Amino acid sequence: MLEYAKELGMEIVPFDEMVYLPDQDQYVPISKIPHGTTVCNISGSQLRSHLHSGQDIPSWFTPPEVATILKKEYPPRLEQGVTIFFTGLSGSGKSAIAKVLEKKLNESMLREGHARRVTGLDGDIIRKHLS
16 A cells, blocks of 8 residues: 555555553554563454353453443354244145254253253244234
C-alpha cells in the first residue's frame, strides 16, 4: 500500500499488531517489544475456541462486560441446538429412522448426564395441526 499511496492519492497510516505485556499491564505495538519479553495475545481463532468451549475470556483481552455479552451471543457447543432434516419419498422410512435416532440421542444424553432433551417433529403431524 505504501508503494502506491501517491498513485492512489491516499495517506497510508500503518498500524502494528498490538500485544499485551502482563508485566507492565499495557498494550504495545509488536514492533516495539524487546526480545525475550513475555507477551499475551489471542487470535480470532483462539477467541472462537474459548467461546465454543465455554472458557473464560481473559480480562486483559476484553472488559468483563463485553465478555459476558460475547458468551451470551456465542454459547458453548453443548448449549447450542441442532436440527436434522430427513427428506425422501413417502414411505421410505424417514419417520422410523428419526424415531430411532431420537431414542438413541436421548439415551446418550441421559447416560452422559446432560439435561438436554431431543425432540422429534414429524412433518405429517405438524402439517395436520398447523393447516
